[in-house]
Amino acid sequence: MSSLDHTITGNALAISLEDEIRLVRADLAAATERIGRTVLKNGPLRVTLVALKPGGALPSHRSEGPITVQVLEGTMEVRAGEANHRLPRGSIFALAGGIQHSVLSEGGGIFLLTLVTTQSPS
Numbered sequence: 744m745s746s747l748d749h750t751i752t753g754n755a756l757a758i759s760l761e762d763e764i765r766l767v768r769a770d771l772a773a774a775t776e777r778i779g780r781t782v783l784k785n786g787p788l789r790v791t792l793v794a795l796k797p798g799g800a801l802p803s804h805r806s807e808g809p810i811t812v813q814v815l816e817g818t819m820e821v822r823a824g825e826a827n828h829r830l831p832r833g834s835i836f837a838l839a840g841g842i843q844h845s846v847l848s849e850g851g852g853i854f855l856l857t858l859v860t861t862q863s864p865s
Contacts, residue, residue, distance in 0.1 A: 758782055760792075764815065764853060767794045777801065779856075789858040795819075797851040808840040808859040817852020821845070830854075 763782050770778045776799035783790040787808065793801070812821060812830065819830045823844040830836050838844060840861065
């Protein structure tokens, strides 16, 4: 994943997704099949833009906390447990923490991943 460019230093932060998507597209050109760019990291909250080339995938894995996937471009196929979910552009998908899942995009695309970690208090 690309280095983090944005952190919340006050009470709020605005990020241009259009600008971030342009950067992800440029990085994707040099990538093998996918690229991720963390656009926000604050405590247990992570927001990452993920771009997949046609046929690109995220292999099966688990996230400790709940996630959402918001499809911004293309169509994503999410396999969660034993179920397959087809997510066209404009879809949002939520998944509880600890569930095995994978993502595939036959035609390529971009999605916004939001993850809440189960970070223990300091």
